[in-house]
Amino acid sequence: MAKQHSDKPEITPFEGPAGGWGSVRSLAEIFPRERVPPETLRELVRQNKPDGFQCVSCAWPKPANHHPVEFCEEGAKATAWELTTYRTTPEFFAKHTLAELRGWKDYDLEQHGRLTHPLRYDAATDKYVACAWDEAFAEIGAVLRPLDPKSVVFYSSGRTSLEASYMYGLMARMYGNQNLPDSSNMCHESTSVGLKAAIGVPVGTTRLEDFEQCDAILFFGQNVGSNAPRMLHDLRSARKRGVEIITFNPLRERGLERFTDPQNPIEMATRAETNISTQYHQVKAGGDIAAMMGIAKFLVEWHDAAILAGQPAVLDTAFIEAHTHGFEDFVAAVRAADWGAIVHEAGLAKTALEEAARVYAKSKAVMAIYGMGLTQHVKGVENVRMVVNLLLMRGNIGKPGAGPTPVRGHSNVQGQRTVGITEKTELVPVEKLEAQYGFTAPREKGLDTVESCRGVIDGSVKAFVALGGNFLRAVPETGPMEAAWTNLDLSVQIATKLNRNHLFPGKVTYLLPCLGRIETDVQASGPQVVTVEDSTSCIHASRGKATPASKHLLSEPAIVGALAKQILPANPKVDWDAWVADYATIRDAIEQTYPLVFRDFNARLFQPGGFWKGNKASERIWQTESGKAEFLTPTGLSATGFADADGRFRLMTLRSNDQFNTTIYGYHDRFRGVKGTRDVLFMHAADIAAAGLKENQIVALESDAGDGITRRREGLIVTPYSIPRGCLGAYYPECNVLMPVEHFAEESHVPAAKSVPVKIVA
Numbered sequence: 001m002a003k004q005h006s007d008k009p010e011i012t013p014f015e016g017p018a019g020g021w022g023s024v025r026s027l028a029e030i031f032p033r034e035r036v037p038p039e040t041l042r043e044l045v046r047q048n049k050p051d052g053f054q055c056v057s058c059a060w061p062k063p064a065n066h067h068p069v070e071f072c073e074e075g076a077k078a079t080a081w082e083l084t085t086y087r088t089t090p091e092f093f094a095k096h097t098l099a100e101l102r103g104w105k106d107y108d109l110e111q112h113g114r115l116t117h118p119l120r121y122d123a124a125t126d127k128y129v130a131c132a133w134d135e136a137f138a139e140i141g142a143v144l145r146p147l148d149p150k151s152v153v154f155y156s157s158g159r160t161s162l163e164a165s166y167m168y169g170l171m172a173r174m175y176g177n178q179n180l181p182d183s184s185n186m187c188h189e190s191t192s193v194g195l196k197a198a199i200g201v202p203v204g205t206t207r208l209e210d211f212e213q214c215d216a217i218l219f220f221g222q223n224v225g226s227n228a229p230r231m232l233h234d235l236r237s238a239r240k241r242g243v244e245i246i247t248f249n250p251l252r253e254r255g256l257e258r259f260t261d262p263q264n265p266i267e268m269a270t271r272a273e274t275n276i277s278t279q280y281h282q283v284k285a286g287g288d289i290a291a292m293m294g295i296a297k298f299l300v301e302w303h304d305a306a307i308l309a310g311q312p313a314v315l316d317t318a319f320i321e322a323h324t325h326g327f328e329d330f331v332a333a334v335r336a337a338d339w340g341a342i343v344h345e346a347g348l349a350k351t352a353l354e355e356a357a358r359v360y361a362k363s364k365a366v367m368a369i370y371g372m373g374l375t376q377h378v379k380g381v382e383n384v385r386m387v388v389n390l391l392l393m394r395g396n397i398g399k400p401g402a403g404p405t406p407v408r409g410h411s412n413v414q415g416q417r418t419v420g421i422t423e424k425t426e427l428v429p430v431e432k433l434e435a436q437y438g439f440t441a442p443r444e445k446g447l448d449t450v451e452s453c454r455g456v457i458d459g460s461v462k463a464f465v466a467l468g469g470n471f472l473r474a475v476p477e478t479g480p481m482e483a484a485w486t487n488l489d490l491s492v493q494i495a496t497k498l499n500r501n502h503l504f505p506g507k508v509t510y511l512l513p514c515l516g517r518i519e520t521d522v523q524a525s526g527p528q529v530v531t532v533e534d535s536t537s538c539i540h541a542s543r544g545k546a547t548p549a550s551k552h553l554l555s556e557p558a559i560v561g562a563l564a565k566q567i568l569p570a571n572p573k574v575d576w577d578a579w580v581a582d583y584a585t586i587r588d589a590i591e592q593t594y595p596l597v598f599r600d601f602n603a604r605l606f607q608p609g610g611f612w613k614g615n616k617a618s619e620r621i622w623q624t625e626s627g628k629a630e631f632l633t634p635t636g637l638s639a640t641g642f643a644d645a646d647g648r649f650r651l652m653t654l655r656s657n658d659q660f661n662t663t664i665y666g667y668h669d670r671f672r673g674v675k676g677t678r679d680v681l682f683m684h685a686a687d688i689a690a691a692g693l694k695e696n697q698i699v700a701l702e703s704d705a706g707d708g709i710t711r712r713r714e715g716l717i718v719t720p721y722s723i724p725r726g727c728l729g730a731y732y733p734e735c736n737v738l739m740p741v742e743h744f745a746e747e748s749h750v751p752a753a754k755s756v757p758v759k760i761v762a
């Protein structure tokens with residue numbers, strides 16, 4: 001059995017750079033901890049290479065001209081996590097009831113290792129017991145067939161391949177619903193909605209080569225050192241060329257400050273560091289709209305003055321004229337915005353915004369990179385639209401080195417949407433699917449994540465199938481959600497490791513173990529490859545070569561195919577078995593549904609760097625309602641969606657350097673100086689004093705949403721930190737219990753995890 005966690009907490013400032021010797025030391029701890037055998041380490045060398053496997057961690061692009069080792073500390077942790085030699089077997093489940101396991105920490109559950117057998121929950125003993133695959137599929141089918149399809153949810157987490165995702169979405173539609181929430185609903189849906197409306201594509205417009213052509217980067221709310229570390233190489237090269245990087249983040253994240261390349265022997269030996277950000281603005285959580293309004297206001301003022309003085313224009317008026325719509329309204333709002341309000345909402349001095357605007361105004365090609373710090377707010381979509389506004393003002397979309405660059409989360413989360421994992425009819429070629437498969441596809445919008453949560457709580461959702469992920473841990477309102485989960489008629493969880501969602505059974509419950517992407521996947525036609533799409537719309541093949549964790553595992557396509565055969569009437573136009581026997585035939589079907597994107601799919605999948613899906617906005621073709629790129633006038637300056645009040649704080653729920661979402665690798669958030677605990681509450685020293693608290697005091701947080709519901713998180717250690725006043729930071733997912741299900745981004749329904757209204761209880 002793996003060792004349970006028992007370190008002593010220690011919180012001290014971390015002085016080193018991101019990367020560097022710290023990341024090497026971190027790896028030296030990880031591999032022995034997971035007991036990964038030395039021969040498996042060769043898998044690391046194949047990570048993110050054209051004939052290798054695509055990392056199961058983040059979605060950052062994999063370059064065509066790869067480095068000798070194309071992985072980072074986090075990617076290596078993710079690989080070790082999947083290749084661990086620990087196993088969670090039927091003998092383990094014979095020893096522990098679910099009631100007991102619910103008392104375990106996330107870390108201890110997953111650290112027990114890979115699931116080995118299909119399992120059925122036995123209510124009499126409160127334990128999982130091994131079962132046969134056929135038995136599992138038959139009973140799941142028997143429960144699902146008579147249910148109203150509208151009451152069934154098919155969740156997926158963004159790691160699932162294009163092949164399995166396509167089958168899964170099709171299965172749901174043939175069954176009769178589009179209840180296809182995925183992790184994107186909690187993540188970049190604000191991007192998908194905001195960019196689609198603004199520039200006609202739901203994704204970023206840039207590619208890796210743009211890093212070589214930009215002269216400035218605006219960087220909002222993404223923690224690159226922990227969550228997309230391979231991007232540090234691109235940022236470092238850009239810095240070496242003199243590119244200015246202007247960062248907006250409430251916390252001083254180490255990856256955004258300094259980086260030593262752990263793969264560069266000279267940098268390592270000399271402890272050389274590259275400073276990443278040239279300006280660092282500790283904006284208030286939810287203050288980005290205000291900050292960007294301030295920059296826009298300077299641009300307009302300087303533009304007006306330049307025109308008066310007969311000097312070159314500051315705004316790209318030719319571009320605005322030819323390519324955009326809504327500029328007059330927007331610019332009127334910019335002129336009308338009050339400096340006092342901007343400075344107050346952003347929490348930044350006017351001179352700081354002026355500095356940022358100066359660099360932006362003189363740069364010819366600017367990328368705007370962003371993450372959850374923008375999308376996970378009540379006004380998350382407006383945050384994204386404001387980024388576009390800024391870019392449009394100077395024609396920074398659709399030219400080399402410029403454009404919006406959302407940093408996607410899971411390794412195939414963007415690709416899932418491309419092949420039909422969505423609750424929205426307009427995003428799927430329904431007529432095409434109907435013609436291809438001879439059925440009538442549902443037109444009624446399906447349930448997204450927030451709506452699925454409501455449905456579980458109010459009892460209208462009767463069955464939940466999860467293709468990966470840890471839904472119940474990742475969503476808001478975890479208290480009532482856990483309580484309501486046991487009312488489900490059916491809970492099916494397809495997973496690689498045990499997590500907290502699996503400990504809440506429905507009336508019928510199955511835990512189905514699957515192959516991971518790094519493992520060999522042999523089907524009737526031989527070893528298979530799968531495909532994924534990265535953050536820059538490049539599609540890559542992934543070939544697993546490691547020995548599967550257990551001989552009882554099925555692949556995700558095989559599990560989806562078997563489920564589909566159970567719940568759907570036989571249909572001569574879909575041969576699920578043939579698809580499972582040879583994934584190339586699934587890719588042919590995908591190509592038939594999406595002929596433009598997936599032209600010659602099977603011929604192109606091994607192209608180094610992936611093959612690019614194309615992007616109309618990057619050609620300045622705007623597939624929007626007006627046929628132009630749209631300016632949006634923001635409705636206000638704050639993104640939080642709630643008013644400030646005495647004693648009310650804005651809680652940002654954060655990832656540590658030692659986790660992948662709900663998977664906790666360990667208890668060291670090295671860059672933030674936290675060791676041995678996750679029960680940390682980051683807080684400004686002046687706020688600590690003003691609240692009459694002391695460093696290291698243990699406090700609770702309570703929801704301050706004003707909806708009369710008590711939500712509480714106990715046992716947090718007050719930790720003085722460099723963070724704006726009025727803001728707090730603490731770790732996700734342990735703080736999700738504090739988030740109301742109704743606290744989400746307007747339009748996109750992304751839970752507003754970066755500004756949760758809370759109060760402190762001493």
Ligand SMILES: Nc1nc2c(c(=O)[nH]1)N[C@H]1C(S)=C(S)[C@@H](COP(=O)(O)OP(=O)(O)OC[C@H]3O[C@@H](n4cnc5c(=O)[nH]c(N)nc54)[C@H](O)[C@@H]3O)O[C@H]1N2
Binds near residue numbers: 059283288652
């Ligand atoms: N190792 C590792 N890699 C990962 C993940 C992981 O958990 N671990 N998760 C993956 C997934 S699914 C995703 S979506 C991405 C997540 O990657 P990120 O987008 O980096 O998400 P978070 O870690 O939640 O951090 C968001 C950052 O935004 C800042 N922030 C918070 N509020 C605001 C605000 O109002 N304004 C601004 N400007 N900044 C703000 C925080 O200080 C933090 O630095 O990473 C992916 N990659």
Ligand SMILES: Nc1nc2c(c(=O)[nH]1)N[C@H]1C(S)=C(S)[C@@H](COP(=O)(O)OP(=O)(O)OC[C@H]3O[C@@H](n4cnc5c(=O)[nH]c(N)nc54)[C@H](O)[C@@H]3O)O[C@H]1N2
Binds near residue numbers: 110410
């Ligand atoms: N408060 C707060 N809440 C958040 C966020 C936040 O920043 N703050 N972030 C949100 C974001 S951005 C996201 S993306 C979601 C994440 O939500 P999810 O994607 O649902 O969660 P993960 O933690 O990534 O899922 C981990 C589980 O996936 C399973 N798994 C791993 N690999 C595989 C595989 O290859 N196949 C299968 N079938 N299963 C596998 C394992 O059993 C593991 O326990 O959380 C969201 N929730």
Ligand SMILES: [Mo]
Binds near residue numbers: 186187188409
């Ligand atoms: Mo995500």
